[in-house]
Amino acid sequence: MNYTNIMNASMKEHWNEIYAALDADELTWYEEIPEASIKLLSGCHINKNDPILDVGAGASTFVDYLVNQGFRNIIATDISEIALDKLKERLGKEKTSRVRWIVDDITRPVHIRDLSDIAVWHDRAVLHFLLEENEQQEYLSTLKKVIRKGGYVIIAAFSLKGAKKCSGLNVKNYDQDMLAGFLGEDFSLLDHFDYTHHMPSGGPRPYIYTLFQKN
Numbered sequence: 001m002n003y004t005n006i007m008n009a010s011m012k013e014h015w016n017e018i019y020a021a022l023d024a025d026e027l028t029w030y031e032e033i034p035e036a037s038i039k040l041l042s043g044c045h046i047n048k049n050d051p052i053l054d055v056g057a058g059a060s061t062f063v064d065y066l067v068n069q070g071f072r073n074i075i076a077t078d079i080s081e082i083a084l085d086k087l088k089e090r091l092g093k094e095k096t097s098r099v100r101w102i103v104d105d106i107t108r109p110v111h112i113r114d115l116s117d118i119a120v121w122h123d124r125a126v127l128h129f130l131l132e133e134n135e136q137q138e139y140l141s142t143l144k145k146v147i148r149k150g151g152y153v154i155i156a157a158f159s160l161k162g163a164k165k166c167s168g169l170n171v172k173n174y175d176q177d178m179l180a181g182f183l184g185e186d187f188s189l190l191d192h193f194d195y196t197h198h199m200p201s202g203g204p205r206p207y208i209y210t211l212f213q214k215n
């Protein structure tokens with residue numbers, strides 16, 4: 001893929017182009033079993049009817065996991081409809097019908113802001129692409145608007161020792177203190193750990209995984 005050509009395209013086109021070009025299991029962020037997300041989810045005291053929002057879900061296997069575990073209020077959103085279509089294709093018709101699908105840009109959200117009472121906000125490898133202050137603040141204000149009191153926030157981002165770029169885009173690297181500072185004093189850090197994801201090529205991608213709870 002020629003990333004130079006798409007750097008000037010809109011983010012939606014950028015991500016659509018990537019998802020159209022590659023199978024889900026060829027993406028550098030693909031994981032057969034999203035074990036680190038599952039570990040943090042296990043620390044959330046929720047029931048199967050509670051709303052779980054996967055922000056920038058892409059074609060993530062975390063959604064398969066949630067469906068297979070019997071969660072009944074799953075919302076998958078992404079800027080790329082092609083990504084979500086790939087995920088739907090993998091899930092098949094019946095499981096697809098058990099998920100609510102929203103195509104939206106988290107930096108200019110329209111539909112996501114209509115949500116409320118979210119019990120778990122899950123973001124793996126999305127926030128770190130937001131480099132502009134106004135994009136980060138829009139993300140944060142949306143998170144704060146839709147999450148319920150006592151709700152959980154799982155954010156996984158490239159760690160300080162992680163890659164500086166992904167899929168041709170610069171990223172902002174984080175540690176748990178930076179994420180805690182970003183979310184602010186309304187959120188308590190419950191858990192965090194370093195986790196090295198191995199890309200399909202075998203190369204390492206160090207992440208920081210965090211779990212917060214809204215006070």
Ligand SMILES: C[S@@+](CC[C@H](N)C(=O)[O-])C[C@H]1O[C@@H](n2cnc3c(N)ncnc32)[C@H](O)[C@@H]1O
Binds near residue numbers: 029060
């Ligand atoms: C590295 S991928 C991670 C996908 C998924 N969370 C996973 O772990 O497999 C980043 C995802 O964020 C989505 N994304 C990027 N910018 C976005 C934005 N502004 N709003 C919503 N989704 C966005 C991309 O389309 C892509 O699916």
